[in-house]
Amino acid sequence: MRLFIVLMAMLFFSKASIAEFDTKACKPILRSTENLLACKLGYSTEGREREVLMKNTYGIIRNLTCITHLNIPKNKVANALLSASEIPLPDHQIDCEIQTNGAQFKIGLTVAPWLQFGDEGVSEVRLNIGKVTGIPAFLGRRLVKYGNGPTLQKEVKEGLNQFIANFCQL
Amino acid sequence: MRLFIFAVFTAMLLTSKASLAGIDKEACEKVFRSTANVVDCQLSFSTDAREREALMKNTYGIIRNITCGTHLNIPKNQVFNALFGAGKIILSPHTIDCEIQTNGDPFKIGMTLAPFIQIGDEGVSEIGLNIQKVTGLPAFIGNLVIKYGNSPELQQEAKKALNQFLANPGFMPQ
Numbered sequence: 001m002r003l004f005i006v007l008m009a010m011l012f013f014s015k016a017s018i019a020e021f022d023t024k025a026c027k028p029i030l031r032s033t034e035n036l037l038a039c040k041l042g043y044s045t046e047g048r049e050r051e052v053l054m055k056n057t058y059g060i061i062r063n064l065t066c067i068t069h070l071n072i073p074k075n076k077v078a079n080a081l082l083s084a085s086e087i088p089l090p091d092h093q094i095d096c097e098i099q100t101n102g103a104q105f106k107i108g109l110t111v112a113p114w115l116q117f118g119d120e121g122v123s124e125v126r127l128n129i130g131k132v133t134g135i136p137a138f139l140g141r142r143l144v145k146y147g148n149g150p151t152l153q154k155e156v157k158e159g160l161n162q163f164i165a166n167f168c169q170l
Numbered sequence: 171m172r173l174f175i176f177a178v179f180t181a182m183l184l185t186s187k188a189s190l191a192g193i194d195k196e197a198c199e200k201v202f203r204s205t206a207n208v209v210d211c212q213l214s215f216s217t218d219a220r221e222r223e224a225l226m227k228n229t230y231g232i233i234r235n236i237t238c239g240t241h242l243n244i245p246k247n248q249v250f251n252a253l254f255g256a257g258k259i260i261l262s263p264h265t266i267d268c269e270i271q272t273n274g275d276p277f278k279i280g281m282t283l284a285p286f287i288q289i290g291d292e293g294v295s296e297i298g299l300n301i302q303k304v305t306g307l308p309a310f311i312g313n314l315v316i317k318y319g320n321s322p323e324l325q326q327e328a329k330k331a332l333n334q335f336l337a338n339p340g341f342m343p344q
Contacts, residue, residue, distance in 0.1 A: 059205030060250045098254075101207060101247035105254050136256045137291045138336065 026070060037072040063099035068092050080117050087115045091130070107134040109143070121161040125153050198242055207246050214239035235271035240264050252289050259287040263302065279306040281315070293333040297325050 022042040029039050044065035045053055053061055071090055080087040091112045098105045109132045116124035129147040132140035146152060198211040216237040217225055225233050243262055252259040263284040270277045282303040288296035301319035304312035318324060 054205055058203055058246060059207055060246055100251055100254070103247075103251040103255060135254050136289060136293070138293045139253065 030074070035074050037070055037074055039070050040067060041070050042067045060100050061098060062101060064096060066094055066096040068094040080115070084117045084119060086117070089113045089115075105134060107132065109133070109147075111147075115160070121164050122157050125157045125160065127153065127156065202246070209242050209244045209246060211242050212239060213242050232272050233270055234273060236268055238266055238268040240266040252287070256289050256291065259289070261285050261287075277306060279304065281305070281319075283319070287332070293336045294329050297329045297332065299325060299328060 022044075026037060026039040026041050029037050042065070045063055050063055053064060069092070071092065076087055079085070089112060091110050093108060093110050095106065095108045098107060110130040112128040112130060114126040114128060115122055118124075127147055129144050132143050135143070193213070193215040195213060198209060198213050201209050201211045214237065217235055222235055225236065241264070243264065249259055251257060261284060263282050265280055265282045267278065267280045270279060280303075281301055284300045284302060286298045286300065287294055290296075299319055301316050304315045307315065
């Protein structure tokens with residue numbers, strides 16, 4: 001479930017650690033017997049993260065809030081996890097507001113992530129970023145290229161495996 | 171980081187289509203990577219061996235070497251906000267001081283420019299070097315430099331160079 005948040009944050013500042021996300025709407029559905037996890041998931045940086053964000057962006061980005069509407073069939077995830085197979089997720093739109101030193105931007109992007117599970121957890125990840133809106137096209141293309149590039153896929157994979165490891169300790 | 175636009179500008183002014191290699195960016199890189207908003211630092215550049223050869227060839231054997239320095243004063247947020255909001259970057263006047271080594275005596279030339287850069291959907295859409303003053307040269311030559319420096323041809327070249335830089339920038343991870 002944290003996937004989108006991790007993805008988004010990683011897009012903007014590599015190796016992000018994500019703390020503050022609003023799971024109010026998603027938690028009850030996740031814990032219910034309903035199969036489709038259809039809910040709004042919001043995220044914003046907290047105090048320490050804002051500081052890291054600012055430092056990593058050389059003082060330019062001050063805050064980041066994002067929201068997405070999750071649409072994930074729980075059985076698909078559970079079955080893939082247990083049988084070490086793949087999960088192709090449907091398109092998700094992520095809308096973010098970026099507060100810089102002096103301005104505010106609204107950026108949107110679509111992702112259709114694909115995960116492959118193996119014996120040791122997530123073995124392969126593809127974010128499949130399809131579209132970026134709200135910034136000049138030349139920067140949008142750069143973001144798509146970076147977002148779909150091997151460096152970020154590797155980081156997301158590591159982040160997800162870390163998340164699964166933490167989750168399993170609970 | 172490479173806000174070495176000034177280096178490119180100056181080099182273009184003096185040796186059209188020059189590529190600059192020897193840039194001392196240590197002081198500026200440090201400020202750029204800090205959280206301070208204004209990149210306020212001394213930036214200097216000089217030609218390397220290959221460029222010196224090209225320079226000499228392009229000036230028919232007259233100019234042998236160029237070293238320049240400028241004190242950058244660029245608010246990072248202005249640049250970033252313009253990039254992401256497809257806005258305009260208006261920079262404050264910058265003086266570039268150059269030493270030109272000819273086949274004979276060295277000359278000191280200074281020029282003041284206050285560039286503006288308009289960002290569009292496909293990168294830099296318009297550029298104005300806005301050269302305001304040239305010192306160290308007889309006025310009639312200085313006026314020629316200003317005329318050439320502010321000419322559409324050179325703005326076009328500066329635009330192309332900046333877009334090339336944006337296509338492969340250091341500010342966004344690959």
